[in-house]
Amino acid sequence: PLSVLQRPRVDVTLRISGFFRDGFPNLLDLFNQVTEAVSKLDESPEDNPLAKQVQTETKYWEEKGLSVEEATARSRYRIFGSKPGAYGAGLQGLIESQNWETDDDLARAYINWSSYAYTQKGIGKAAPEAFNKRLENLQVVLHNQDNREHDLLDSDDYYQFQGGLTAAVRSVTGKNPQTYFGDNSVMEKPKVRQLKEEIARVYRSRVINPKWIEGVMRHGYKGAFEISATVDYLFAYDATAQCVENYMYEGVANAYLFDETVQKFLEDKNPWALRDIAERLLEANQRGLWNNAPQKTLDELRAMVHQAEAVVETINN
Numbered sequence: 001p002l003s004v005l006q007r008p009r010v011d012v013t014l015r016i017s018g019f020f021r022d023g024f025p026n027l028l029d030l031f032n033q034v035t036e037a038v039s040k041l042d043e044s045p046e047d048n049p050l051a052k053q054v055q056t057e058t059k060y061w062e063e064k065g066l067s068v069e070e071a072t073a074r075s076r077y078r079i080f081g082s083k084p085g086a087y088g089a090g091l092q093g094l095i096e097s098q099n100w101e102t103d104d105d106l107a108r109a110y111i112n113w114s115s116y117a118y119t120q121k122g123i124g125k126a127a128p129e130a131f132n133k134r135l136e137n138l139q140v141v142l143h144n145q146d147n148r149e150h151d152l153l154d155s156d157d158y159y160q161f162q163g164g165l166t167a168a169v170r171s172v173t174g175k176n177p178q179t180y181f182g183d184n185s186v187m188e189k190p191k192v193r194q195l196k197e198e199i200a201r202v203y204r205s206r207v208i209n210p211k212w213i214e215g216v217m218r219h220g221y222k223g224a225f226e227i228s229a230t231v232d233y234l235f236a237y238d239a240t241a242q243c244v245e246n247y248m249y250e251g252v253a254n255a256y257l258f259d260e261t262v263q264k265f266l267e268d269k270n271p272w273a274l275r276d277i278a279e280r281l282l283e284a285n286q287r288g289l290w291n292n293a294p295q296k297t298l299d300e301l302r303a304m305v306h307q308a309e310a311v312v313e314t315i316n317n
Contacts, residue, residue: 002047009038011050013134014079015114015165017157018087025122028079032119035078057133077117077130084124089113089160095236098283106240107171110164111135135172141165141241142192144182151202152181153233162195163240179241196243199234203248207234208255217265224270227256231277238289249290253281253297257304267311275308 002009014031021028038050045052054075061071082088090113094100100109115131116124143162145152152158162179169177179195193201206212207230216223231252238244256262256277266274278301284290285298 002043008047009043009050011053011137012078013138015161016079016081016118017161018082021081021084021118021122021124028118028122029120031079032076035076039076053137073119074117074127074130077119077127077134079118080114080127080131080134081116081118081124082113083116083126086113088157089164091160091164091236091240092156095156095159095232095239103167103171106164107168110160110168114164114168132172135169138165138169138173138177140178140180141169142180142182143195144184146184146187148183148185151206152198152237153202153207153230156233156236159233159236159240163237166241167239176242179243195241196245199237199243200245200248203234203251206230207248208251210255213255213262217262221270224266224273227262227266228270228273228276228280231256231280235280235284235289238284239287244289246291246293249281249284249293250297252277253301257281257301263304267308271308271311271315275305275312278302278304278308 016028035050038048039054041048041051043051054072057075058068058071061074062068064071066074082090090109091106094106094109100106111128111131115126115128117127117130118124141162143152143158166177166179181193181195181198183191183193183198213227216226219226234244234248234252256266257274263274266277281290282298282301282305285293
């Protein structure tokens with residue numbers, strides 16, 4: 001009740017993973033029951049934006065030719081995910097292949113993969129029009145993490161889901177939503193930070209941390225791959241959520257490529273990783289993500305790409 005809540009309600013849309021869909025269909029049912037119950041409450045629009053939005057959209061869908069039942073059901077869709085049986089958010093291939101030009105390209109891929117509404121009993125149905133309506137009204141994109149065993153730059157899932165949703169909202173509305181990270185590693189004391197703040201924490205504590213670099217170098221080829229993957233995910237988060245500062249690209253270049261020890265490690269153990277890191281940093285500059293990079297730095301990165309290519313060709317031959 002509002003008397004207990006003592007604040008307005010919040011209209012929440014979930015973009016669930018395929019794993020969550022498969023593992024917790026009971027929670028999808030519960031969330032949908034809550035959405036339906038709250039949308040039926042007789043409360044003011046200021047106190048219950050969900051009910052207000054459902055009423056507004058019901059009329060909209062009725063005008064589009066849907067029956068009252070169909071319009072009401074569609075206006076209550078709040079859980080979206082990938083196609084039944086599918087996983088991911090559709091961005092990894094575009095980022096890896098550099099096969100995109102604008103926000104709209106990333107948004108289109110994300111929306112195509114994410115516009116399946118999940119209703120009772122975990123049943124998913126294509127609902128791109130309804131998903132687009134949700135994007136039009138999204139103001140905040142929040143990602144929650146329940147442990148500190150890994151971070152936002154450990155996997156492509158983080159940028160695909162949170163970054164992809166952010167890019168989709170930006171493409172539809174023309175402006176970037178507020179982006180936050182929910183740290184629930186200590187359940188009794190959850191903390192919410194701006195995404196930029198969390199990225200900066202990960203950058204300082206792991207990405208350029210000499211102890212982490214030294215530790216990962218003990219793993220040879222795989223360690224070099226992890227360094228390269230970290231750069232990929234940093235770049236991808238910036239491309240989708242615009243959350244990386246210029247100094248971070250420069251710091252990565254200095255820590256990984258312009259440090260003689262690390263550069264030699266990469267060249268000896270995994271020249272492909274050395275080439276990929278240099279190429280990704282150059283791409284960040286070309287796409288306007290890394291601004292004000294010194295020309296000397298860019299020239300050295302290009303030389304490094306050629307140098308690594310020569311080593312790779314020698315190995316292949």
